[in-house]
Amino acid sequence: MSFAAPQFLLLLPIWVVLGWRFHRLELQRPLRLLLLLLLTLLLCDPQIVLKSGETDLWVLFDRSRSAQNLVDASESEWRTLLERSRPGENHRLHLLDYAAEVTPLGNAETAIYPGNRDQTRTDHALLETLARMDPDRHNRILLFTDGYSTEPLTGASAKLIDSAVTLDYRLVRAPESTDYQVADLSMPERVQLGEPFLVDVQIGGTVDGTVPLEIFRSELRLHEGTVTVKDGVGRFRFSDRINEPGGHRYRVAISPLEDAHVGNNSKERWIEVTAGPRLLLITGYRDDPIASVLRAQGFELTVVEDPPSLDPGALTGVKAVILNNVPAYELPGDFLGALPFYVSEQGGGLLMAGGPRSFGSGGYCESAVDPLLPVSMELKxxxxxxxxxxxxxxxxxxxxxxxxxxxxxxxxxxxxxxxxxxxxxxxxxxxxxxxxxxxxxxxxxxxxxxxxxxxxxxxxxxxxxxxxxxxxxxxxxxxxxxxxxxxxxxxxxxxxxxxxxxxxxxxxxxxxxxxxxxxxxxxxxxxxxxxxxxxxxxxxxxxxxxxxxxxxxxxxxxxxxxxxxxxxxxRSSFVEDSTGAKTTGRWQELARRDADWLPEVDGYNLSYLREGDEAALVSTDTYTAPLVAFGRRGIGRTAAVSFPLGGDFSEKTRSWSQYGDFLQTLTRWLMGNEVPSGLGLRHRLDGSQWTLDLLYESDPWESRLSTSPPRVVLQSGYRDGRRHELTWQRLAPGHYSMTTSLEEGTPIRAALQIGGAALPIGPVVVSSGAEWRFKKERLAELRETARASGGGELTDLAKAWRGPTDPGFEPIFLPLAVAAFFLFLLEALITRSGWRPPSIDLATFAGRRQRSAPDLASVAPAIDSASVAPAPDGISPSPAASTPPAVGADTRKSRFRRAKKGL
Incomplete structure (x- = not known):
């Protein structure tokens, strides 16, 4: 323990003098004496040592692709210097590797970093290192890196300061060489259908020159030419407009003749073209009758007759997808794999219509769509x-x-x-x-x-x-x-x-x-x-x-x-014979009344109803197969119409008087609930760090979100189904936010789920080559973070072990003040109540100890007053010899009564 103001200890002799001089203060009483001591300690501001005098030095080696060779070349020398300059055995050296993940460095010099090298997550590495530290010891961090993180250093600075951990860094640099890169591709996140917008391409270079440039939208080449780089910067701007709703991918690529790092020569971004709620009809027919019927009912419809051209961006802004006699093998794998997340998490609808190339006959059994449908397609x-x-x-x-x-x-x-x-x-x-x-x-x-x-x-x-x-x-x-x-x-x-x-x-x-x-x-x-x-x-x-x-x-x-x-x-079958149909009454779960069903169909795909789903119409043959079935998957809805709605084997269906009403009712049910108003989403990508903001009106959303908070589910990739839920952080009334790190080149889609409805997000992708962007802003962030923590760039590794400026004392004023307060209350209580601890007559106690025989008064015979010799004349008896007058019982009772009355 130490004292921040030890001069107040001079009060102790003053208390002694005051107690000796003024007896009526009764400072010798134990509680008052203890209270004075506590007050004196409080004035001295006592502090205890929280940390030992030894230091833990945490060394992080940047193993990302951009710094790997530079760090490997000098790592052995750095480790030797740090070991030699270590002050003592009790000072510990911890070695960690990091890129996208943080791993302890193996003892062997040939140990290989096992993680992903395509990202430099310096912020994540610092936070994880802080979590590994022993809080009872002094800790320092030494970072060997090129300084170019792929994520902002937003979270580490405050944590370093709060933990009293100093960050030093040593920059590793490659010899200057000719390098060009696509520094930025800027455009709006979202535009309206047909709205013109600006695309801004920025090319960076270490030397001036002319660089070949190509710009693509999806697979369409929009521009092929050159851009001039002057003073390290070259720009190319153009305007574009898109008349097709959905998500569209832009990609910029350069191909310089001389280039040190080819990994930063391309970049891509997605833009969403909105056009209100709409349907996506993927059809195997020319002039599909479904399209004309639904458009006549007022639905916005996108018709795709070339399925191989689809990508997951086509699902952006779509409320329901209709697959009409399109085989699974004609659909791109990414699009097919994106449908489960679209339905179950983003709240989309899916309808599969029958035909010779649909259901099991179209190869959908065991595909990504199989578990979504309310029917099983594998023939018994x-x-x-x-x-x-x-x-x-x-x-x-x-x-x-x-x-x-x-x-x-x-x-x-x-x-x-x-x-x-x-x-x-x-x-x-x-x-x-x-x-x-x-x-x-x-x-x-x-x-x-x-x-x-x-x-x-x-x-x-x-x-x-x-x-x-x-x-x-x-x-x-x-x-x-x-x-x-x-x-x-x-x-x-x-x-x-x-x-x-x-x-x-x-x-x-x-x-x-x-x-x-x-x-x-x-x-x-x-x-x-x-x-x-x-x-x-x-x-x-x-x-x-x-x-x-x-x-x-x-x-x-x-x-x-x-x-x-x-x-x-x-194990699939399309029944080509006319078959009767009968209702089950379940259609009323979708509509207010049962439909006036067609009496028979020209043909249908044989399938079986899944447990937990419903069939509104079944066949009258020996199979009793579902002809119209529906169900829910997650927060989305799916349906299967096993008979053809167009093309061959659909003559009876298309002549059915309720054909249009049937399609309208089923489609509106598939489109699900509308998202309530008063909500807004905003997302941005900074390097590999993705931030999503939820903005909402305080009334009435504040009370609704407090009882049922929103969920954000994210899927990485289209086919592997990796999903995880993100955690919100409430920044202010009406504002939630969350941040996560994305993998390079892996597209993500997300869904904000509120009250059975969803706001879909994405696709969003971190361009390949983010590791080679070399943004100067990241280097400035590293310098500022180190400066704020009390560190900086370290050229002399012998100083890596320097002691902390703050020895790590913690004041204990509060617990002592609380103890003094309760001690004061106890002393006041005793003083007011007049309670005294039992007193001890020290003189009597000492006299009794000096005697070795029993008390004479207890063993000597009683002396009769008559046997006592009278005193000589002229001498009066001593006071000790006189006997006090006896007090009667009545007198004692009278005194007791007066005392009770307060007399």
Missing amino acids: SEHRKLGVAMAIVMDRSGSMAMTTPDGHTKMQLANEGAARSVELLGAMDAVTVFAVDSQAHQIAPLLNVGTSRGELSDRIRRIESMGGGIFVYEGLEAAWKVLRTAPLGQRHVILFTDAADSEEPGDYAKLIEEMRANGATLSVIGMGTRGDPDAALLEDIAKRGEGRIFFTEVAGELPNLFAQETVTVA
Whole structure:
């Protein structure tokens, strides 16, 4: 303990003198004496030491891509200098690596940073380091970095000051070199349909020069030219207007001849074009009758007849999506994968209409849409009429040995997909499997699935990549030789191959023509994209084989693609016969009264109602299948109309008098609840840090949000389904805010959910190359944060261990003041009540201890007053010898009564 004002200790002798001189103050009483001591301590301002004298030095090494090589080159030297300058063994050195995450540095000099190097999250690293510290010790932070964080240093400064932790830094710099970058792409977050807006592109450079520039909107090139960089800055501005609602992606790219860092040569942003509530109709028909009917009812409608052109931005501003006889394989994987979040979290609606290329026949079973629909599409075994002989031809070339992010190879995932196909086939089906490189290797002959399911799955899962390429013709020819003699009525080939490495197609056209002449079909699953070198070949193979073509860059989707194809071939059915229909009465849950239903339909997709959902109309055949079904998913709504609403097999439906009213009622229900007024959203992206602000009118939203706070759910990516809920921070009345860090190149979508409705947000994406932006504002933030904490740039590492300016004392004035206050109350109580502790006669106590014999008065015989000799004449008896007069009982009682009366 120490005293901030020790001069007040001089009061102690003064209290002694006052107590000795003025007895009536009774300062010798214990409580008064203790109270004076406490008051004296309070005046001295006592403080206790909270922290030990030793220091913990936390060293953070920037392992991001922009600083990795610079830090690695000098790390060993820095560690040696810090160890040598350590004051003593009790001073501890902590080493941490950071980029997107913070990890302890391994002891081995060859330890490799395991995290994501595409971001420099300095603010996050400082906050996590503070959380690791021992609060009972002095702590310092030393940062080795290039100074260019990908997020603002907004949270660390106040925390460093509150924790009394000093931040020092050592900047690492690369030699000056020629580098150009897309410094900024500026445009509004949201515009109205057809509204002109300004796009501002800023190019930065370390030297002056002319840089080639390209600007894209989605896949459309808007501009190709050059921009001049002068004094380190070049700008290109243009105005644009968009007449199509939804989300649209802009991308800027430069291609300088001499450039040190190519990672900062592109940038992208999304803009939302709003046009009020609308519907998105994705159709397989020209002049879809649904479009004309809904427009006549007053609905805003966007019609898409080219499904491969869709992207998740098409869902922006859409209240409901209608899939009308469009197969799953024609929809891009990102768009299909975005639908579950759109429905369950953003409150969108989804309607699937029947047709020969819809539901299970369209490959939707086991797809991302499958769990959204109120019907199950997988045909029950007892309803199947034909068996299938299937040949699976699998690419086992060298490219299949590549490892995916989840740790599996492409070959392993393809094997799992083929095994899944076997699991979905019925007991009447048969399968043969070939693995192909430069020749076809039969893994399993044509075996009955019912008796050999386990054996087939085991053989498939043991296929390994053996190198080389895939000879497509060899694989198809071997498969057809086996299927040609198969006794089953339906024969089908699934070809899995790399879209960038499919060699030796041979005379595939003649081979496929023979297969089709004998009733066999062929589908292709391509690993890659439609832009790969051999994609056109694979598309032609699938087209000639009258099957389906799938492309995917995500190897983890392969099992689902195999499952979709298998169900489409073997376990789906479109009933082409006219079938009666009957109501269940459940339509009144959507409308005020039951509909005047059509008596029969021309055909329908056979499916089964899911548990928990409702069917308003069912078939009258032996299946009693749902024809109109509906349900809820999250806060969104879905419906399935199993009979066609356009094209073939829809004549009775389109002539139905209630056709328009039926579509209108179902569509309005799918569009869900309107978001109440009085709410506003604003979001901004600063580096990799995304901030979302909720603004609302205090009345009546203040009371509503206090009992039912809003939820913000965020999804990263389109297909993997990673979702998490964010936490709000109330900044002021009518203003909530939240901040999170986004992954580079990974788009996010979010939803603000309030009272069963939702405000959708996004897509938002951090451009690739954020790590290479080198914003000078970040360097200035680092300097200011270090200065505010009491640190700064450190050139001499020996000073990294310097002691703290504040030794870490904590005043204890408050607990002493509280103790003095209660002591004062106790003393006042005792003084006013007149209570005294039992007194001790010290003289009597001492006299008794000096005696070694019993008291004479207790053992000597009583002396009679008559036996006492009279005193000599002239001498009066001593006072001690006189006997006090006896006081009678009546007198004592009289005194007691007077005392009670206060006399």
